[in-house]
Amino acid sequence: xxxxxDYLPAAGTLRLGPPPFIRGLPGMLPITMSFSxxxxxxxxxxxxxxxxxxxxxxxxxxxxxLLLESxxxxxxxRSRSWSESHALVVGILLACTLxxxxxxxxxxxxxxxxVLVGQAMSGxxxxxxxxxxxxxxxxxxxxxxxxxxxxxxxxxxxGRLLWGDLAMAEPLPPxxxxxxxxxxxxxxxxxxxxxxxxxxxxxxxxxxxxxxGAMAALIRDxxxxxxxxxxxxxxxAVGEACGLAVIAAGLLLAWRGFLRWRMVLGAVLxxxxxxxxxxxxxxxxxxxxxxWFPGLMAADHAPVGAAWIAFHLxxxxxxFVVFILxxxxxxxxxxxxxxxxxxxxxxxxxxxxxxVAGIPADAFWALLAANTLVPLIDRLTRxxxxxx
Amino acid sequence: MTGGISLPRRDDxxxxxxxxxxxxxAELRVPMLQHDGRPATVCVDPGQTVARGQLLGKAEHxxxxxxxxxxxxxxxxxxxxxxxxxxxVPAVRLRPESGGxxxxxxxxxxxxxxxxxxxxxxxxxxxxxxxxxxxxxxxLRAAAGRxxxxxxxxxxxxxxxxxxxxxxxxxxxxxxxxxxxxLHATLATRHVWLAISSADQALARRARRLSLRRPVRVAVLPxxxxxxxxxxxxxxxxxxxxxxxxxxxxAGTLVLExxxxxxxxxxxxxxxxxxxxxxxxxxxxxxxxxxPGHYRIPVGTSLAEVLRRVGCSRPVVRLVEGGPMxxxxxxxxxxxxxxxxxxxxxxxxxxxxxxxxxxxxxxxWCQEDCPVGLDPQRLLDAFxxxxxxxxxxxxxxxCLACGLCSYVCPSSLPLAPAAGxxxxxxxxxxxxx
Ligand code: SF4
Ligand code: SF4
Numbered sequence: 001x002x003x004x005x006d007y008l009p010a011a012g013t014l015r016l017g018p019p020p021f022i023r024g025l026p027g028m029l030p031i032t033m034s035f036s037x038x039x040x041x042x043x044x045x046x047x048x049x050x051x052x053x054x055x056x057x058x059x060x061x062x063x064x065x066l067l068l069e070s071x072x073x074x075x076x077x078r079s080r081s082w083s084e085s086h087a088l089v090v091g092i093l094l095a096c097t098l099x100x101x102x103x104x105x106x107x108x109x110x111x112x113x114x115v116l117v118g119q120a121m122s123g124x125x126x127x128x129x130x131x132x133x134x135x136x137x138x139x140x141x142x143x144x145x146x147x148x149x150x151x152x153x154x155x156x157x158x159g160r161l162l163w164g165d166l167a168m169a170e171p172l173p174p175x176x177x178x179x180x181x182x183x184x185x186x187x188x189x190x191x192x193x194x195x196x197x198x199x200x201x202x203x204x205x206x207x208x209x210x211x212x213g214a215m216a217a218l219i220r221d222x223x224x225x226x227x228x229x230x231x232x233x234x235x236x237a238v239g240e241a242c243g244l245a246v247i248a249a250g251l252l253l254a255w256r257g258f259l260r261w262r263m264v265l266g267a268v269l270x271x272x273x274x275x276x277x278x279x280x281x282x283x284x285x286x287x288x289x290x291x292w293f294p295g296l297m298a299a300d301h302a303p304v305g306a307a308w309i310a311f312h313l314x315x316x317x318x319x320f321v322v323f324i325l326x327x328x329x330x331x332x333x334x335x336x337x338x339x340x341x342x343x344x345x346x347x348x349x350x351x352x353x354x355x356v357a358g359i360p361a362d363a364f365w366a367l368l369a370a371n372t373l374v375p376l377i378d379r380l381t382r383x384x385x386x387x388x
Numbered sequence: 389m390t391g392g393i394s395l396p397r398r399d400d401x402x403x404x405x406x407x408x409x410x411x412x413x414a415e416l417r418v419p420m421l422q423h424d425g426r427p428a429t430v431c432v433d434p435g436q437t438v439a440r441g442q443l444l445g446k447a448e449h450x451x452x453x454x455x456x457x458x459x460x461x462x463x464x465x466x467x468x469x470x471x472x473x474x475x476x477v478p479a480v481r482l483r484p485e486s487g488g489x490x491x492x493x494x495x496x497x498x499x500x501x502x503x504x505x506x507x508x509x510x511x512x513x514x515x516x517x518x519x520x521x522x523x524x525x526x527x528l529r530a531a532a533g534r535x536x537x538x539x540x541x542x543x544x545x546x547x548x549x550x551x552x553x554x555x556x557x558x559x560x561x562x563x564x565x566x567x568x569x570x571l572h573a574t575l576a577t578r579h580v581w582l583a584i585s586s587a588d589q590a591l592a593r594r595a596r597r598l599s600l601r602r603p604v605r606v607a608v609l610p611x612x613x614x615x616x617x618x619x620x621x622x623x624x625x626x627x628x629x630x631x632x633x634x635x636x637x638x639a640g641t642l643v644l645e646x647x648x649x650x651x652x653x654x655x656x657x658x659x660x661x662x663x664x665x666x667x668x669x670x671x672x673x674x675x676x677x678x679x680p681g682h683y684r685i686p687v688g689t690s691l692a693e694v695l696r697r698v699g700c701s702r703p704v705v706r707l708v709e710g711g712p713m714x715x716x717x718x719x720x721x722x723x724x725x726x727x728x729x730x731x732x733x734x735x736x737x738x739x740x741x742x743x744x745x746x747x748x749x750x751x752x753w754c755q756e757d758c759p760v761g762l763d764p765q766r767l768l769d770a771f772x773x774x775x776x777x778x779x780x781x782x783x784x785x786x787c788l789a790c791g792l793c794s795y796v797c798p799s800s801l802p803l804a805p806a807a808g809x810x811x812x813x814x815x816x817x818x819x820x821x
Contacts, residue, residue, distance in 0.1 A: 007676070007700035008692060011720040015706040015740065018805040020791035021733070022548070022712045023742060024798075031749055031798055126749045126799075258751075334752030334763075383390075383761035385783040386619070387629040 031125075031329065032089055034256040038249035038324055039092035045245030046238035049155055050100035053166045054238045058095035061107035065091030068115040076120075086125050090114050093133040093324065096239020097317060097364070098140075100166060101154065102147050109143060110136035130371045131331045134321070134364040141361040149360050152191040155235040157183035164188035177225070178233035192235045195224060195315040199354070226310035240320040250323030259327045262336050266343025267322040268313065274351035275312040276305065317363035318350050331371045338374075338381040345370040391759040392612045392620070393792065395548050395713075397587075402673050403551045405681040407559070410697055412459055412484040416688035417469045418444055420478040422665075422726040423515040423523045425451035427478050436463045437485070441663045444480045447510070453523045454513045458666035458686040459484040470723050472709035472716040479724070482688065502532040502574040505656065512655035513665040515727045517645035518618070518635070524648055530637065532575055537640040538626045539580040541568050541649050544609060544616035545587070547711025550671045550731045552682050553646055554588060561591075561598055563653035564646065568604045570656070575642070580604050581625050587611040613713070614759055614790040618643035632760075633785030633815055647730065668729045670694075675739030676702040685725050692721035694732055702736035709733075713791040746799040754793035754803055760786045764793035764803040771806035776813070784810035785818070 046054040069087035094110045118132025119125070141148050152171065156164040160183060169189035172181060178190065228234040232242030240246065253259040276295025291297075295305040313319070326332060326346055333342045349366035353359045397403075421427035428445025429452070432438060438457045445455035461484040469479040510525030518527055541564060543557045557564065565582070572580040582599065584592045586608045595606045607625050609615050619630045621643055628639040636643045644652075647669070654664030661667075666687055673680035678699030685694060691707060708715040709723065711731050725732075754764040763782060770778040784807060793803035 007703050008695055009704040009707055009721050011722065014704075014717065014719055014721070016717045016719055017742070018794075018802065018808070019708075019710075019715055019717070020713045020795045020804065021706065021708055021715065021717070021735065021740065021742065022795065023800060024796045031751070124747065126747045257753075329749045329751035331750075332752075334750065334755055336756065382763070383755065383758075385632060385762060385786050386623065386760040387631040387634065387786060388783055 030256060031258070032086055034253060034258055035089045035324075035328070036092060038252050039089055039096060039239070041249040041252060042096050042239035042242070042245050042320065042324060043092055045232060045242035046096065046100070048162050049232045049235075049241055050238060051156055051162060051164050051166055053100040054095075057098055057100055057102060057107055057238055058092060060104050061095035061098070061111055062088065062091030064108045064111040065094065065115050068111060069120065072116060072120045086119060087115055090119060090132050090136075093239070094136055096320065096324075097133065097137045097237050099148065099150065099153055099237050101150065102144070106140050106144050106147055110140045112136075113139040126330050128330055129374065130368050131325050131328055133325060134367045134371070137364045138361050138368065141364070145360070150194070151197065153194050153235045154189045154191045155233060155241070156189045157181070157187060159183065160188040178228060192224075194236070195229065195234060195311070199223075199358075223307065223311045224315075226307065226314050229311060229314035234315070236315075237317065237320075239324075240317045243314045243319045246319045246323050250327075253324070253327055258329065259323070260332075260336070260339040263326055263332065263339040263343035264322055266340040267318075267326065267347040268343075270344035270347030271313055271318060271351050272309050272347075274348045275309045275355070278351060278355050280355055312351055312354070316350075316354070317361070318347075321350070321363040321367050322346060325367055326370075331374065333374050333377045333381065335378070335381040335383060338377045341377050341381070342370050342374065345373060391757050391761065391792075392614060393757050393796065394611055395613045395795075397548060397611075400549060400551050402549075402671050402680045402682060403554070405551075405555075407555055407669065407682045407684060410683045410685045410689065410694065412486075412686055413689050413693045413697075414483065415464070416458060416461070416482045416484060416686060417467070417479045417690070417724050418455060418458060418482060418688035419469050419471050419474075419724055419726060420445040420455055420480070421474055422455070422471070422513075422687070422728060423453055423521040424473075425449075425453065425522055425526075428452050428455045428513075430466050430478055430480055432463050432466075432480060434463050434465050437461070438463060438482070440666070444482075445478075451522065451526070453510065453515065453525075455480075456513050456663055456665060457482065458663070458688060461485045470718075470720060471726050472718055472723055472729070473726075479688070484686075500574075502528055502571075505570065505574060505652070506532075508655045509652055512651070512663065513727075514648065514651045514655060515665070517648040517728060518643070521728065524652060527642075527648075528571075528575075531642040534637055535640070536575055536637065536642045537578045538622075538642070539568070539571055539575060539577045540607075540618075540621050540625055540636075540641060540643045541580070541582045541646065542616060542618065542621055542643050543646045544583050544585050544621070545611075546616035547613070547713045547715075547731075549673055549733060550711045552669050552671045552730060554591065555682050556646055556650055556669060557584070557595075558591060560650045560653065560659065561595060563658040564649045565595075565598055565602060565604055566658050567649050567653045567656065569602055571644070572603050577642075581607045583607045583609055583616075583621055583625065585609060585611050613792060614788060617759070617788050617790060619788055620759055632783045633811070633818065647728075651727070665727050668725055668727055670725065670729050670732055672698050672732045672734075674708075674733040674735050676700050676704045676734040676736040685729070687725055687727055689725045690722045691718065691725070691732055694725065695721065695734060700734065704734045705737045706735040706740045707733070708735070713795065714789060743800045745801045748797075748799055748801060751798060753796040753798070757792050757796050759790060759792065760788060762787055762793075762807065764797075764807050765801075767810055768801060768803050768806040771810055779810040779814055780817075785814040787811040 065087040114132040114136030118135040122128035154169040172190035224234040230243040279292045297305040350363045353362035426449040464481040468476045506525040506528040514524040516524040516527040622636040622641045651664035654661040678701040787807040791804045
């Protein structure tokens with residue numbers, strides 16, 4: 001027999017322990033790695049759209065998150081391995097939610113809240129109720145409202161992507177679109193009105209105009225088309241602007257098994273439905289006019305309602321929240337029905353806060369509210385044990 | 389079935405390999421207990437020569453099974469051995485000697501009623517391969533006593549790495565169908581099913597063809613772990629739910645494992661194997677095994693001896709009897725093979741990487757994939773904080789010990805052991821009342 005006898009085990013040297021002896025995943029690393037990779041995809045689109053300013057925000061945010069985590073770990077006497085560090089993800093994700101023009105104070109404060117309050121003091125990965133990044137984001141929204149909701153925000157112009165400088169920006173001419181406007185010499189970026197401001201314009205339509213026809217026309221003429229909000233050329237926060245990149249990041253998570261399709265379905269359907277149904281308060285003359293079912297509006301036979309819905313789905317932080325923040329395992333429900341409800345709550349609340357209440361950072365507030373409901377959702381959607 | 393996952397079959401390196409008879413080793417230590425009952429009483433003396441099929445141990449208790457000699461040979465000593473499932477079992481040490489007279493095979497039993505079949509199974513010393521395992525005879529008698537509507541022959545491959553079932557079914561399809569037919573007639577079941585995996589379509593077609601003019605129905609089920617578990621089979625085939633902590637018989641179903649059906653065919657004279665309890669058909673595999681494959685191994689052979697025969701290519705750090713999901717890690721390679729041994733896995737240090745546990749990240753995979761709808765993470769919590777009432781409330785006794793929760797947990801938490809411990813605790817408490 002050719003077996004080498006020293007390969008044969010001796011009694012007492014064998015490893016014991018309970019089954020299973022094979023594992024599906026080689027440890028914790030995949031979770032933080034997957035989410036870091038997804039965040040990096042969204043960030044990469046931001047770097048293309050906003051140039052080095054996006055890199056600046058990301059660098060400040062990530063560095064402060066990592067620094068704060070190691071300081072906290074040192075002070076609390078905990079030593080965490082790199083693979084367990086969640087601060088890298090938090091840092092990149094936080095940068096993604098900020099406009100490229102913010103001062104250094106904003107990412108530092110955000111990281112402080114996200115890492116210390118949202119994560120470390122809430123017990124770390126697996127224990128926190130609220131998504132740390134959303135927590136940090138709404139906190140800086142309250143503190144630095146002006147910086148985070150500017151009247152105009154920049155995006156690099158056509159042909160100047162990646163290498164352009166946001167500082168050399170001119171306002172985009174009215175009624176011009178990004179795609180149809182090559183920049184004149186000396187101009188490297190355009191400043192545009194943020195979609196929220198557009199919305200405010202729609203919601204406070206000029207006095208005297210007759211609604212709802214006028215409102216339909218306003219939607220058609222003022223709101224950026226859905227492909228601008230989807231590709232990111234309508235501007236926005238570093239990682240949120242480009243919806244396509246966000247969806248790609250979501251697909252990456254889906255491939256690793258962290259994106260729950262029911263959650264995405266619930267959120268998108270609920271948001272579309274809410275946008276189609278919820279009344280839009282329009283000021284007409286001295287009175288308020290609130291037509292229900294804006295999704296059915298039409299102006300000159302153009303399906304304005306569809307544009308309205310597409311705008312709400314692609315503008316702002318909704319896609320980013322749904323595809324990248326909400327799937328965070330620690331702060332989302334456990335069961336598949338729970339995922340559906342959770343997504344639906346985020347979708348409806350986002351539109352409600354945006355259209356009815358007009359609150360900035362709507363999707364983040366919606367996510368935090370849905371996070372709060374997770375224990376309840378988990379209790380309500382618990383699986384029945386077989387045979388009981 | 390909700391829950392469960394399709395496990396990767398990347399480690400099934402033995403699929404399609406032929407069945408090889410492992411030569412008789414220099415010594416056999418035949419254990420007197422191979423089921424979950426009482427050990428048989430040794431009825432031979434040291435120095436005595438015995439023939440293959442001769443009685444080594446008598447069943448003096450209703451919960452005991454007789455043990456037949458797996459080989460011709462001479463009794464060296466009466467001693468104790470360990471099996472994977474039991475320690476310090478009385479055993480007969482035997483030196484096989486060839487050339488002795490060949491004992492007559494068991495007479496082909498004319499089994500007219502279920503008691504005849506059960507008696508034949510008992511006389512052959514057959515284990516029931518059930519969990520818990522009262523022995524095949526007792527299993528059949530108990531089922532007949534309770535009234536069974538559905539009989540399921542379980543030929544699903546089950547755990548990854550173990551591939552003997554396909555081999556067994558391919559070679560034994562006809563006798564297995566005959567056994568199914570006889571049991572159907574004598575147990576007066578309404579339906580009799582043969583459960584086959586959808587992974588092997590050719591086999592499923594053959595089974596369908598062969599069962600055409602028979603009462604046996606072929607149930608082709610998806611290759612999803614743990615679909616092979618009797619509780620899951622009962623649910624998928626009959627739609628009836630086994631109560632937590634119960635057995636399929638509680639839901640009017642008898643699940644007979646393929647190994648038991650094949651052995652019973654032997655005991656009834658339907659196959660060429662007159663002493664089916666003498667040898668086990670085993671998948672020997674794992675990253676440290678030089679010649680992985682399917683081996684027919686005499687009962688009483690030590691795992692060390694098996695490893696010597698198949699060869700080791702790397703130092704063995706973990707030796708498992710059974711499958712990788714629910715098998716038992718043994719501490720001593722001198723543990724012996726019993727009728728119920730289905731797999732022997734030898735892992736080297738790189739193939740045996742079970743990562744250190746981390747914090748729960750609340751991903752929900754454990755409860756999403758749990759086949760019976762338990763929440764393993766809460767069970768672990770209840771176990772660690774010794775919340776006994778919580779364990780009762782969460783129905784811990786429903787756990788099938790399938791190991792899937794531990795398998796999927798990205799933080800490598802010991803979920804299945806905790807669930808298993810609570811299940812045993814609840815079961816003990818229930819039976820104590
Ligand atoms: S071992 Fe028990 S708790 Fe874990 S998945 Fe299997 S049945 Fe569920
Ligand atoms: S699989 Fe592990 S990490 Fe995920 S919820 Fe269950 S115990 Fe927690």
